[in-house]
Amino acid sequence: xxxxxxxxxxxxxxxxxxxxxxxxxxxxxxxxxxxxxxxxxxxxxxxxxxxxxxxxxxxxxxxxxxxxxxxxxxxxxxxxxxxxxxxxxxxxxxxxxxxxxxxxxxxxxxxxxxxxxxxxxxxxxxxxxxxxxxxx
Numbered sequence: 001x002x003x004x005x006x007x008x009x010x011x012x013x014x015x016x017x018x019x020x021x022x023x024x025x026x027x028x029x030x031x032x033x034x035x036x037x038x039x040x041x042x043x044x045x046x047x048x049x050x051x052x053x054x055x056x057x058x059x060x061x062x063x064x065x066x067x068x069x070x071x072x073x074x075x076x077x078x079x080x081x082x083x084x085x086x087x088x089x090x091x092x093x094x095x096x097x098x099x100x101x102x103x104x105x106x107x108x109x110x111x112x113x114x115x116x117x118x119x120x121x122x123x124x125x126x127x128x129x130x131x132x133x134x135x136x
Contacts, residue, residue, distance in 0.1 A: 038126070041076055041077055041078070041082070043128075043132075044076075045073055045086060045126070046122075046132040046133045047132075049066060049070075049089065049119060049133045050132065050134060051065065052066040054115055054134050057109050058115075060100035063093045063094070063096035064097040067093035067094045067097060074086050079125060082122055082125045082126055084121075085119075086122060088114075089118035089119065092112075092115035092118060093115055095107075095108075095111040095114075096108045096112055099111060119133040
């Protein structure tokens with residue numbers, strides 16, 4: 001019984017130590033951006049998204065190119081609201097690409113509408129007009 005109690009205590013101490021270490025690491029990865037960093041991140045994000053042709057239904061090439069470009073942009077979008085909208089947009093643009101590759105224009109149009117809703121969320125979170133994301 002004493003051996004079992006000692007193991008349980010050791011496991012608890014190890015878990016507590018790991019949790020404390022994880023918190024210390026996360027503390028260094030803050031998501032707070034300065035206003036200047038937020039403006040730069042959002043402006044670059046909007047400029048890239050504006051190439052997607054979301055004022056209508058994007059072409060397959062537009063959807064693929066912007067979705068691929070977002071792979072490199074998303075990690076820099078550290079504001080959770082902007083990042084979440086970017087991830088959803090990324091997913092919907094890949095969906096447009098896939099739907100068009102299969103010749104399913106109705107599905108592509110539906111996913112483009114969802115991508116425009118993501119743009120609305122991103123624009124609101126960035127404090128930019130929606131047109132910054134839609135006009136290339």
